[in-house]
Amino acid sequence: MRPSGRVHLGNYLGALANWVKLQDTLDCFYFVADWHALTDDLDTSDVAANAVEMVADWLGAGLDPERSTLFIQSLVPEHAELHLLFSMTTPVAWLERVPTYRERIEQQHLESPSYGLLGYPLLQSADILMYKPRWVPVGIDQAPHVELTREVARRFNHTFGELFPEPEVKLTEIPKVPGTDGRKMSKSYNNTIDLADTAEAIIKKVRPMVTDPARKRRTDPGNPDICPVFDLHKIFTPTVDREACATGCRTAGIGCLDCKDVLLKHMLPPLTAIRERRQKFAEKPAAIVEILHEGSRRARKVAQATMQGVRAAVRLTP
Structure with a gap:
C-alpha cells in the first residue's frame, strides 16, 4: 500500500480487512510501497510520516507483526535488483497494455510519462515474485497486474530456468464503498x-451525506438501491434493521436522517474499536518504526535467498 496518508474505509474494506483474515492461516508479507509512491x-x-500513520492504521485494524511481516519496500533493495533483471526479459508492449498505465496518462494528461510510471507494474511483479507466493490477494481491478506477473515469471523461467512459481489470483470481494459525496x-x-476519525468526526461526515436525489422532502418515497448511504448499510447494518430501513425509505416511513442514525448505530462500534487500538500504536511512533525495520530485516533474509538463486541462474559474475 502506498504511503499517501491515513487509511480510509474504502482501503480497509477493499484490502486491509482481508489482510487481517489471511494472516491467521498464511505466511503473509505486507509492505509500505514507498518507491511506488x-x-x-x-x-x-x-x-x-505518512508511512508511520498508515502502519498505525494497519495495526489498529488488526495486523499483527508477530504473524505477518510488515516492511518498507526501499529497505529491501533486492526488489530493485530483481526489477532490473525482469526489465531485460519483459517486452515494453506488455507494460504499455496495462490498463492502469493508459488510464493514468489520460487522467493526468501526461505528454511524456516517466519510465517509473511505465515500469511500476514490473516493479510490482518483482515485489510479488521475490517471496514466491502461491496466492496474491487482490480485487478484480488488480487482477491484470497479477496476470502480468505470471507472464513475467513464465518468460524469465524460460530464459534462465525454473526460478519462480506463477502465483494465482486470490480475488477479494470488495464491497461498494461510497464517499460522503456519493x-x-x-x-x-x-x-x-x-x-x-473520532466518533464525532464520523457523525459529522455521515449525517450530511448525499442520498437519493429524487427524495427532496421527508414525505417523498425514496429508492435505497441508488442511495450511497444504503451501500454502507449493506456493509455495517444487520439484515433485519437494513430491510426495515429499506422499507421505510420506499414508503417514506422514515426520513434520511433516521436512516443515517441507524447506520451510525451499527457503524460506530467497530470503527471506534479500530481507532482506539490505533491510537495506542500512534502514541508510540518509534515502536512503529522498529516494527517496520524488524519486518524489513525479516523480509530481506527471504529476498537475499531468492536473489542468490537468481544470480546463480543468470550467471553474470565469475
Whole structure:
C-alpha cells in the first residue's frame, strides 16, 4: 500500500480487512510501497510520516507483526535488483497494455510519462515474485497486474530456468464503498471516512451525506438501491434493521436522517474499536518504526535467498 496518508474505509474494506483474515492461516508479507509512491509525487517530504500513520492504521485494524511481516519496500533493495533483471526479459508492449498505465496518462494528461510510471507494474511483479507466493490477494481491478506477473515469471523461467512459481489470483470481494459525496471513496475527492476519525468526526461526515436525489422532502418515497448511504448499510447494518430501513425509505416511513442514525448505530462500534487500538500504536511512533525495520530485516533474509538463486541462474559474475 502506498504511503499517501491515513487509511480510509474504502482501503480497509477493499484490502486491509482481508489482510487481517489471511494472516491467521498464511505466511503473509505486507509492505509500505514507498518507491511506488514516487510515480504519483516526487515530493517525498511527507512519505516517512505518512508511512508511520498508515502502519498505525494497519495495526489498529488488526495486523499483527508477530504473524505477518510488515516492511518498507526501499529497505529491501533486492526488489530493485530483481526489477532490473525482469526489465531485460519483459517486452515494453506488455507494460504499455496495462490498463492502469493508459488510464493514468489520460487522467493526468501526461505528454511524456516517466519510465517509473511505465515500469511500476514490473516493479510490482518483482515485489510479488521475490517471496514466491502461491496466492496474491487482490480485487478484480488488480487482477491484470497479477496476470502480468505470471507472464513475467513464465518468460524469465524460460530464459534462465525454473526460478519462480506463477502465483494465482486470490480475488477479494470488495464491497461498494461510497464517499460522503456519493462518488467512490478517495483521498483525491476529499470524501473519505478515515480509520483515525473520532466518533464525532464520523457523525459529522455521515449525517450530511448525499442520498437519493429524487427524495427532496421527508414525505417523498425514496429508492435505497441508488442511495450511497444504503451501500454502507449493506456493509455495517444487520439484515433485519437494513430491510426495515429499506422499507421505510420506499414508503417514506422514515426520513434520511433516521436512516443515517441507524447506520451510525451499527457503524460506530467497530470503527471506534479500530481507532482506539490505533491510537495506542500512534502514541508510540518509534515502536512503529522498529516494527517496520524488524519486518524489513525479516523480509530481506527471504529476498537475499531468492536473489542468490537468481544470480546463480543468470550467471553474470565469475
